[in-house]
Amino acid sequence: MARIRLDRQQANSGQLRAAEVSGPLPRAWRDARGRLWWKAQAQTPGSEWPGDDLELFDWCRRPLGSWPVRLSLADGDLEAVLLDGDELSEFAEQAADLVRHADVEAELVQNQTFAALMSCARMNGADEEAVQRIYCRLRRLLIDSPVLSDRDVQALARELPKADADSDSFLAKFVRTAYVLHPVQSPGKVRLRRCRECRNPVDDGAADCGTPGCGGGPEQYEVACLGGYWTQHRATRQFFHDPGLLEGRLLDRLAELPTDRVRTEPWPCLDAWDGALTFEPVNPGGERECWVIDAKDCASPTLLARGFRSDPRVPARRHIIVVPMHRLQTPGYLADLERELQGRVTGVEVLDEKTFLRQAAGRASKAGGTR
Numbered sequence: 553m554a555r556i557r558l559d560r561q562q563a564n565s566g567q568l569r570a571a572e573v574s575g576p577l578p579r580a581w582r583d584a585r586g587r588l589w590w591k592a593q594a595q596t597p598g599s600e601w602p603g604d605d606l607e608l609f610d611w612c613r614r615p616l617g618s619w620p621v622r623l624s625l626a627d628g629d630l631e632a633v634l635l636d637g638d639e640l641s642e643f644a645e646q647a648a649d650l651v652r653h654a655d656v657e658a659e660l661v662q663n664q665t666f667a668a669l670m671s672c673a674r675m676n677g678a679d680e681e682a683v684q685r686i687y688c689r690l691r692r693l694l695i696d697s698p699v700l701s702d703r704d705v706q707a708l709a710r711e712l713p714k715a716d717a718d719s720d721s722f723l724a725k726f727v728r729t730a731y732v733l734h735p736v737q738s739p740g741k742v743r744l745r746r747c748r749e750c751r752n753p754v755d756d757g758a759a760d761c762g763t764p765g766c767g768g769g770p771e772q773y774e775v776a777c778l779g780g781y782w783t784q785h786r787a788t789r790q791f792f793h794d795p796g797l798l799e800g801r802l803l804d805r806l807a808e809l810p811t812d813r814v815r816t817e818p819w820p821c822l823d824a825w826d827g828a829l830t831f832e833p834v835n836p837g838g839e840r841e842c843w844v845i846d847a848k849d850c851a852s853p854t855l856l857a858r859g860f861r862s863d864p865r866v867p868a869r870r871h872i873i874v875v876p877m878h879r880l881q882t883p884g885y886l887a888d889l890e891r892e893l894q895g896r897v898t899g900v901e902v903l904d905e906k907t908f909l910r911q912a913a914g915r916a917s918k919a920g921g922t923r
Contacts, residue, residue, distance in 0.1 A: 581605075588621065609635065612644075626854045626888035642764055643851045645790075661729065661787035665694075668729045670822070672722040675714040686712065688818045690726065695796035698752050698784045699744065700731060701777040730792075731782035741774040742781060750797055753783055763794055764849065765878035798847040798876045798905065799826045805909050813919035814912075820844070824863040829912060831919040841915075842868040845908065849876050853885050857892030862900055871900045874908045 585608060602608040616623055617630030632643040669690050677683030697704070705727055715721040736742055745754045747761035749768025754761050758770060775781045784793055806816040806829065813832050820828040825844040833839055844866050850856035862871060873893075879885050890902050903911070 613637075624854075626852070626884070626892060628882040628884050628888050629852050629854050631882075632852065641851075646851050647855050658787035658790060661785050662791040665726070665730045665785075665788055665792065668722070668726040672712060672714075672726045673822075675722045676712045684820075684822065687822050691792075691796070691819055691823075692800070694730065694784070694788060694792040695800040696751070698750075698789065698793055699746065699775060700727070700782040701775045702780050702782070703777060705782065727782060730785060730788045732785055733780050733782055735780040736777060739778045741776050743772060743774055744781075745770050746773055747771075750794075752789065752793070763797070764851070765876050766797070795847075795849050798849050798874070802845065802847055802874060802905070802909070803827055806912060809913060809916045814916040821863075821865045824865045828866050828868065831915055834918060834920070841919075842866070843870040843872060843912070843915075844868040845872045845874050847874050847876075849879065851879075851882075853882075853889035854892050857889055857896060860893065860897060860900075862897045872908060873900060873902045874905055875902065876905050880904055 585605070602611055611619060612634035613636075615631050615633055616625060623630070629643070633641050634644040635641060669687065672690060673683045673686040677686050693700075693708075705723075709721055709723050712723045713721065714723075745756065745758075746752060747754055747763065747766060747768040748771040750761060750763045750766045752761045752763055752766075754770040760766070760769060803816065803818050803826075806814075806827065809816070815830045817828040817830070819826060826847045827845045829843045829845070831841045831843075833841075846860075848856055848860070856873075860873070873889070875886070875889070886902055886904065893900060893902070
């Protein structure tokens with residue numbers, strides 16, 4: 553793996569002063585540079601082009617709309633950058649995931665975590681209903697518990713006891729895959745810092761957790777453990793916890809609706825959608841009405857649309873993508889997403905979080921009675 557260190561001048565020019573590159577640059581970088589060069593030459597032969605890789609790195613800190621190459625992006629994406637200082641931007645991280653060029657280790661852990669979750673649910677569930685219930689239980693664990701004590705795991709193991717031929721429980725395999733163990737020297741309480749809103753661990757001295765859309769601040773808390781505690785692997789946080797915060801909020805609010813008027817099913821058909829709402833018929837003998845939702849928290853509406861798939865396993869009258877409110881800070885986000893979805897899927901609506909919850913509450917208020 554290439555190691556790259558970029559040093560910037562202290563002057564306001566912001567130009568690169570020097571760089572040290574050890575080993576060849578990754579093939580993905582070289583391939584991308586080549587494709588970009590050909591695209592630029594096809595549009596404007598002899599157009600401006602970075603003289604070397606270091607200059608191209610500097611390009612990555614500039615808004616994509618300022619590049620002398622016309623890119624197939626929505627207007628809102630043209631303000632995005634690929635590098636924030638020397639770190640990948642949120643846009644770049646999500647772009648890498650959605651086009652399947654993600655961090656190899658993170659993608660591997662993501663796949664292993666999902667497989668371990670499924671194994672635990674299937675081996676502990678006596679029937680499909682039980683499997684679905686356990687699946688939802690573990691998915692919610694990944695959203696609500698970025699940190700677990702070994703006592704928490706022991707309690708969950710009593711609930712989900714099934715093990716393989718070597719007496720290794722499927723729950724233990726799931727926890728070992730999704731979390732990283734931090735041993736302690738003796739039983740007791742360990743003092744940690746976390747975000748009071750999303751509960752992600754926070755480093756000492758950090759002013760916030762860095763989770764997109766999270767406005768919570770750091771707080772001290774204690775974890776009671778016997779031999780250690782578990783924190784989520786970075787891939788678990790990236791692929792399950794942080795995107796799942798919107799899912800958790802929506803499911804919590806939907807659970808507050810009257811159950812005699814609407815039934816909410818989290819992750820129906822083992823995650824075909826993030827939620828299904830079934831409204832009771834308005835008149836006796838009438839038909840129930842189903843809505844399905846997919847909660848999506850993505851920096852780019854273009855990349856979201858290109859990676860979205862509508863699952864037909866849950867018959868529904870309305871199919872809705874719900875985006876969090878903080879994405880509306882990007883001008884034209886919803887309009888860009890709707891436009892990019894055209895020709896890719898049909899019958900899918902786009903709503904922001906507040907609008908969706910207001911419509912669901914309004915529909916529930918009419919269910920079971922007369923309009």
